[in-house]
Amino acid sequence: MEKKKLTKYIVSMILAIIAIVIANIVLDNYKVRILNLCFIYIILGLSLNLIYGFTGLFSLGHAGFMAIGAYTVAILTMSQETKQMTYYMKPMVPFLESLNTPFLVAVIAGGLMAALFGFLIGAPVLKLTDDYLAIATLGFSEIIRIIIINMQSITNGALGLKGIPQKTNGTIMKFLNDNFDIGIKPSINLLWAGVASVVTIAFIYLLINSSYGKAFKAIREDEIAARSMGINLFKHKVLSFTIGSFFAGIGGGLLAVSLGTIDPTLFKFSLTWNIILIVVLGGMGNIKGTIVSACLVTIAMEALRFLDEPLKLGFMVTEAMPGLRMVVFSIILMAAVIFKRDDGSLKSALEKVRGRYAKN
Amino acid sequence: MLKINNITMRFGGVVAVNAFTAEVKKDEIVGLIGPNGAGKTTVFNMVTGVYKPTEGNIVFSPSEENSHSLSTLSPDEIAKIGICRTFQNIRLFKHLSVMDNVFIGNHLRLKSGLLSSVFRLPNYTKEEKEMYDKSKYLLEKLDLYEEKDEKAFSLPYGKQRRLEIARALATEPKLLLLDEPAAGMNPQETQELMEFIRKIKEEFNLTIFLIEHHMEVVMGVCDRIYVLDHGAHIADGSPNEIQNNPKVIEAYLGVD
Numbered sequence: 347m348e349k350k351k352l353t354k355y356i357v358s359m360i361l362a363i364i365a366i367v368i369a370n371i372v373l374d375n376y377k378v379r380i381l382n383l384c385f386i387y388i389i390l391g392l393s394l395n396l397i398y399g400f401t402g403l404f405s406l407g408h409a410g411f412m413a414i415g416a417y418t419v420a421i422l423t424m425s426q427e428t429k430q431m432t433y434y435m436k437p438m439v440p441f442l443e444s445l446n447t448p449f450l451v452a453v454i455a456g457g458l459m460a461a462l463f464g465f466l467i468g469a470p471v472l473k474l475t476d477d478y479l480a481i482a483t484l485g486f487s488e489i490i491r492i493i494i495i496n497m498q499s500i501t502n503g504a505l506g507l508k509g510i511p512q513k514t515n516g517t518i519m520k521f522l523n524d525n526f527d528i529g530i531k532p533s534i535n536l537l538w539a540g541v542a543s544v545v546t547i548a549f550i551y552l553l554i555n556s557s558y559g560k561a562f563k564a565i566r567e568d569e570i571a572a573r574s575m576g577i578n579l580f581k582h583k584v585l586s587f588t589i590g591s592f593f594a595g596i597g598g599g600l601l602a603v604s605l606g607t608i609d610p611t612l613f614k615f616s617l618t619w620n621i622i623l624i625v626v627l628g629g630m631g632n633i634k635g636t637i638v639s640a641c642l643v644t645i646a647m648e649a650l651r652f653l654d655e656p657l658k659l660g661f662m663v664t665e666a667m668p669g670l671r672m673v674v675f676s677i678i679l680m681a682a683v684i685f686k687r688d689d690g691s692l693k694s695a696l697e698k699v700r701g702r703y704a705k706n
Numbered sequence: 707m708l709k710i711n712n713i714t715m716r717f718g719g720v721v722a723v724n725a726f727t728a729e730v731k732k733d734e735i736v737g738l739i740g741p742n743g744a745g746k747t748t749v750f751n752m753v754t755g756v757y758k759p760t761e762g763n764i765v766f767s768p769s770e771e772n773s774h775s776l777s778t779l780s781p782d783e784i785a786k787i788g789i790c791r792t793f794q795n796i797r798l799f800k801h802l803s804v805m806d807n808v809f810i811g812n813h814l815r816l817k818s819g820l821l822s823s824v825f826r827l828p829n830y831t832k833e834e835k836e837m838y839d840k841s842k843y844l845l846e847k848l849d850l851y852e853e854k855d856e857k858a859f860s861l862p863y864g865k866q867r868r869l870e871i872a873r874a875l876a877t878e879p880k881l882l883l884l885d886e887p888a889a890g891m892n893p894q895e896t897q898e899l900m901e902f903i904r905k906i907k908e909e910f911n912l913t914i915f916l917i918e919h920h921m922e923v924v925m926g927v928c929d930r931i932y933v934l935d936h937g938a939h940i941a942d943g944s945p946n947e948i949q950n951n952p953k954v955i956e957a958y959l960g961v962d
Contacts, residue, residue, distance in 0.1 A: 556823040557816050564810045567799035574754055576785030576814025576877055585820060
């Protein structure tokens, strides 16, 4: 890569981080939370896009790897007292109970743990292709969830974990309030998820444009041709799957921290579905599209919350229909698939809609 | 260079190839012909490791001192030791650019690990530059450089065929297998293809083994020809001998 291009990327990364810091100070707590979720979904969307969009491995096991990351981070960051309080049905394994690491170490450990499981599951499962791979990964993701429910002395089983320490920007805010008298309340520290998503974007971008990334795309395009060009299919698939799992673990860990409480039901198939929605809407193998659609989906999830409540339609009031939001998302997904073009991006889908109706 | 010893391939009860023996010597262009369903592509699939022969073995010796038994190697390992192929129905990486298609052909020689590639460490950037230069050279040689940024599927048919050969050449093969390179070409394109095959053979110091239906091509470029019918070897020899061999005429045209 040329020097000029490299400086451009580094400058835009720094600008992005400055923007995150400013947003953290200016926006209120609710908006900061949504923005935080946006960053997390960007990481998750990109990690699945690497596996599905770039390498063509139809994996439905994302929630499982997120669960591994989330539980690892939770167990490593919770204090001993909180653990003693949370594990009231069955005490925790003493070694893990006293284990406590800094946040950064915990998140990276979460990613590595998920990557390890990604490797262990990927090695046998990636011999399969297409639908068979999808079913096998879906199965493994459920197995992970069931194991989490049953390992009560480690994961606290179905009761879940509460009181995961959240990262707030309390100290910075206190400093600002003391010195400048602007009177804003502390909120979640956006920097962790923000920097993690910037790093993920950069990593995936660099990976995809390297020789390995091109080999991944070759596998997606035509396995038989890729193999006869000397690309070791199995090695490259496992690589892609493991890296994808790593970022899924990081995303899951950050999600656990941002929610503060996790339990096995959170990591059901519907969570994987949300991420597939992001990938399909943003476009398979499209980094920019994934970033935009991750933000859109996260914001729309919040903005459409009114649909779940009783609706006032002028002359009548409907009953509350929990889940109506998801109906809207299903319709959006259907539309995206119908209007999808070869590159499958949101932009071309919109162009196609325009083209279809402008002609007549 | 390539010795095929008595290979047999059975799919269940069907014998696709029956005790076929052939040899390709260095610097030769050898043809493999036969009516539809004779088992020609199956032979190629066995040489490239897609199928393992039910019986018999294939030995590839790129040089005097080293030789490999192909029946124990996987297709990607076979590509690495210097055998590369094209496909009967073009199998390009359709949605990737022409440049990327050829670039990927270089990937098998990449020594840098994944992390040094992602972080663009000097050892990777050096290799990447070599790979780009090599791809550029190949595209220029094969008259495809103007289209380097176009998607592979948008190329006209003849150029797609040429791109497939360019991609195969990027792996630096010693033996190139061409599976019906002239399929779907008009007489003029066929003529150009023959020139082209001779040209790349000289330029890249290749040995070529090809399957073809166009008799014009086979007779025009091949030094020796093997004929298969119903999986069995029925004749071999120079183009002239083959043209007048009654068994070959019978296989192609039938007898009363």
